[in-house]
Amino acid sequence: MNSVMWPILKREYSSRIRTKGFWIATALFPLLTLGFTMLPRFLAERTKSSPEAIRVVDVNGDFFPVLQGVLDSREESSDEPPIELEPINGRSLAEIQRELNDEAQKGVIQGYLIVDDSGLEESEIVYYARNPSSAITSDSMRAALREAMTKYRLTQLGVSGEAIDAAVKRVGFDVRKATNDPRDQASGISSFFMSIALAMFIYFTLIFYGVHILRGVLEEKSTRIVEIIVSSVRPFELMMGKILGIGAVGLTQIAIWATFAIVLSAPQVGALLSVAPEAMPRISTSALVFFPVYFVLGYFLYATIYAGIGSMFNSDEDAQQMVSFATMLLIIPMMLLMPVIKNPNGGLATGLSLFPFFTPILMYLRITIQTPPAWQIALSIGIMLVTILIMIWLVSKIYRIGILMYGKKPTIPEIVRWLRYT
């Protein structure tokens, strides 16, 4: 390494590591990530455990006990709204419906089921819901009704209770990965979440450290220290020293997180492995090996972009527009996670993951799901390296001029002109 770059790198590293902000961020980031992943689930739980009941209008009075039995036997019965029998009390069906509609609108009940003779005969039961789009309720209700209906009919046919239970025993269904390596046969659902989590992690850290670079460059400009430094250090060395220094901060932070993650989760992992090894979410070897590769490549690409943006402007506000443009390059692949997960080796996924600005997130995502052909991995790394070199070359030209530009916000044509200056 160039000897002049070293003090720059060292300063960037030590001045950041020593701040309270660094340690707060280091502590807060995992908590926030945990919060972001848990919050939707938590909210879903909260909305699901709505206490309002579903009323059952059972005209004959012999279907309700069967349905009640089915719902009671369910494992996840706590998530279900309770069901109640609506007493007929000599009213007509139309009268009952009118009253129940009112109650549903008032929010007293979630909805009601009508079970009458023709319904039982045709196997058709209608669920009148206050909110018909509440998929959770209607899906689980549908399954319970199907089971109850089967049991009801078998009882009507004179089949014994035990025989019925044996016949309608629920089917277990699990998804595993088709691979000969038994360690990789992780539960499909947990690897799915693991893939998303890793993609999110790359996304967040690239933005996080990118903004650090941006702020650092803006600070040097606004405090006017930059001119003192570039008299001894070439702008290119200043830029690279900064990128490498903050990159080292990033790797330190990730190392801290990884250490804590391993230490804190070791007991649970050990317990889970001894009880149910197949439930353990697994990171494949390739996902582990390629994480640093794509993180570092992505970091260099985006750090360079953010450094360039910082050099062009004099304040956060001025830089905002260009920053959102750079952030957009990271948000787009996040929005494409689902199509890529669904068909990781399809043409769309392959093409998108080879686009260098999307590669760190999308190619890495593909690797965590199903290792793509080696040539694609090699090609994506090659394209990224070339892109990084081009970006460093372009940005260093802008940077050199930009860091000495104070005053008004430059226009795009002006920035293009900087590229031509020698």
Place this chain on the structure above:
Amino acid sequence: MEVEFPIEVKNISKRYDKFDAVKDLSFSVRRGTVFGLLGPNGAGKTTTIRMIMNIIVPDSGTISILGKPSTDSASRVVGYLPEERGLYRKMKVLDHLVFLGEIRGLKAKEARKRSGEWLERLSLTQWSGKKVEELSKGMQQKLQFIGCVIHEPEVLILDEPFSGLDPVNARTFKDLFMEMKQKGRTLVLSTHVMEQAEKLCDEIGLINRSKMVLQGSLAEVKSRYSGNRLLLQGEGDVNRLRAIPGVLGVHGDEGVLEVELASDLARADFLRAATVVFNLESVVPHEASLDEIFVEVVGGPVEGLGEEEVA
């Protein structure tokens, strides 16, 4: 290696799309002297200095520092105090100075030792563990100066070194500059404050609209622009003074009169004639101030083009 002219600038030009920032500029600075780069705002001083510092590259022309072309390594033998100067606000004072020493090629240990000495000398020792932002502006300016000289440069380039200084610090700085000069260092300073230039400079170069319009030693330039003026004090009829042959004009009514003579030779004749018609108390040859020369050459206050445009 002793070089007679540690800084030699030959025919440098720098053009931006719309205009010439610097055009065909040349000057050299003799060892152990102070060269003043003067001129109105936006004349091209900062661009010239940035080219000397190799921060921007001239389109044409050459610059040599201590006999070598101005390159990265050459800039290490130069101490540079830019016009736009600042510090990392969150860094501690001593750490910051060590950092500045290191980027100028000092080992961390040596940089620490010299920083300590300088802090002591400028009575900032008790601040060395404080953050830069806790210091007053004057103290920060002292730190910037220490950063500029910590590697004991042969050549100092100071761009508007007095801007923003209070009178006490301005004097401290002036003394430090004079001390550097006495040690045989070579100084280039740019300023648009002529009083300071007058006190410090051995030679000056006046830049206006990107060109060097006036250059020479301070004494030479002054005598060139002083012409034949005498300042008189005394009593008598001003009109009779005006009537003396060789007098081009008499200005001022009471107290001090400024008499403009046609040539040097007329001075003795004039004095002889003047004693007859006028009760002279004192006669002093008038010396033009740099300020007057500046205004005369530049032609009154010039609208600054703004250094931002020049960069």
